[in-house]
Amino acid sequence: MAATPAPTARISADHARRLALRAQGLLGSPDRRAGARGVLRLLGAVQLDTISVLARSHELVPYARLGAVGRRPVEEAYWGRGTAFEFWSHAACILPIEEWPLFAFRRRANRAKGRVWGHRIDEGVYAQVIDQLRAEGPLTSTGLGGAKKTAEWWDWSDTKIAVERALAFGDVVVTERRGWKRVYDLAERAVPGDLFEQDLTDAECLERLVAQAGAALGVATRADLMDYHRLKGAQVDAALPASGLVPVEVEGWSAPAWAHPTALETEPRGRHRTALLSPFDSLIWDRPRTERIFGMSHRLEAYTPKHKRVHGYFAMPLLAGGRLLGRVDPAREGTTLVARQVSLDGPRAVPALAEALREAAAWVGCSDVRVERLDDETLRPALEKLLA
Numbered sequence: 001m002a003a004t005p006a007p008t009a010r011i012s013a014d015h016a017r018r019l020a021l022r023a024q025g026l027l028g029s030p031d032r033r034a035g036a037r038g039v040l041r042l043l044g045a046v047q048l049d050t051i052s053v054l055a056r057s058h059e060l061v062p063y064a065r066l067g068a069v070g071r072r073p074v075e076e077a078y079w080g081r082g083t084a085f086e087f088w089s090h091a092a093c094i095l096p097i098e099e100w101p102l103f104a105f106r107r108r109a110n111r112a113k114g115r116v117w118g119h120r121i122d123e124g125v126y127a128q129v130i131d132q133l134r135a136e137g138p139l140t141s142t143g144l145g146g147a148k149k150t151a152e153w154w155d156w157s158d159t160k161i162a163v164e165r166a167l168a169f170g171d172v173v174v175t176e177r178r179g180w181k182r183v184y185d186l187a188e189r190a191v192p193g194d195l196f197e198q199d200l201t202d203a204e205c206l207e208r209l210v211a212q213a214g215a216a217l218g219v220a221t222r223a224d225l226m227d228y229h230r231l232k233g234a235q236v237d238a239a240l241p242a243s244g245l246v247p248v249e250v251e252g253w254s255a256p257a258w259a260h261p262t263a264l265e266t267e268p269r270g271r272h273r274t275a276l277l278s279p280f281d282s283l284i285w286d287r288p289r290t291e292r293i294f295g296m297s298h299r300l301e302a303y304t305p306k307h308k309r310v311h312g313y314f315a316m317p318l319l320a321g322g323r324l325l326g327r328v329d330p331a332r333e334g335t336t337l338v339a340r341q342v343s344l345d346g347p348r349a350v351p352a353l354a355e356a357l358r359e360a361a362a363w364v365g366c367s368d369v370r371v372e373r374l375d376d377e378t379l380r381p382a383l384e385k386l387l388a
Contacts, residue, residue, distance in 0.1 A: 011248055126166065206236075320349065326344035
């Protein structure tokens with residue numbers, strides 16, 4: 001780890017929290033004209049996941065910032081318009097198409113490894129997939145001959161292995177989904193020419209990604225910057241001097257931090273969003289950072305055995321007034337939004353919870369809200385009165 005320069009500013013933990021909220025589009029007036037596309041550009045990455053409760057996570061992210069944004073505008077912002085692509089960032093993410101050149105370092109590293117997820121295939125199959133895409137245009141795995149050898153989810157066919165390898169190498173790109181199925185196309189055809197032809201060095205890629213992560217985080221430690229696009233410590237250390245980020249000291253943080261100087265020029269003020277957050281939302285996807293900034297230790301329990309869950313299958317933190325005030329594990333039963341399990345940070349959180357539940361219900365087409373388990377039952381009368 002490189003030596004840290006002396007901090008240029010000292011800020012309070014509260015200021016750092018508000019910087020993070022503003023950077024993530026959750027403090028201040030949202031740019032509704034830019035819509036979900038604007039949210040994607042602001043964050044630089046939106047994580048994808050197959051779990052769908054109220055909606056899929058990539059829909060919940062713009063909803064948390066913009067309110068009741070429709071599914072079609074979200075889908076159009078992400079897929080089918082040449083404005084975004086899928087690649088490995090923090091995890092499997094949708095990324096603004098402008099970031100295509102920035103991930104050349106990762107594509108080169110994948111090519112050097114020569115394998116994807118440990119799979120090996122015949123080079124002839126790889127060439128066959130590329131030739132088929134060139135001749136027939138964008139195709140799903142089914143169009144390429146099928147995704148699996150057997151019914152087991154992990155038992156990929158040779159063509160599926162080949163096209164995923166081509167995706168990791170950058171020969172192929174996913175810019176569209178049909179019924180949640182990836183649609184593959186040749187990168188040379190799908191990526192705009194001016195972006196496709198950019199040939200950044202690894203150092204240039206990393207400098208820009210660290211700068212982007214710093215801007216999206218507001219204020220960040222080295223570990224935070226590493227986590228945002230899953231970079232290595234040495235990569236962040238090498239990129240920091242040219243990233244434009246400046247060292248700052250945050251009261252109560254044990255590690256040095258960095259921020260963009262522009263973010264420090266103005267006080268983060270404005271309207272706070274009240275919303276239920278996806279566990280994969282970039283505000284909270286880094287668990288140590290979430291605990292450091294918001295004092296909440298939160299983890300996804302979807303893959304935890306039911307009898308060991310504490311807060312529920314898909315517990316969504318409640319954001320209100322710039323703080324995390326509780327958790328809700330939601331579900332839908334017909335036209336009823338069901339809060340299967342709710343834990344709150346005392347009576348002050350009840351109005352915010354009622355507001356979040358009513359808005360979420362209307363967004364997903366539910367006319368009623370039912371709260372099943374409330375960790376503090378003394379709060380039920382006030383909550384049900386507000387929900388009535």
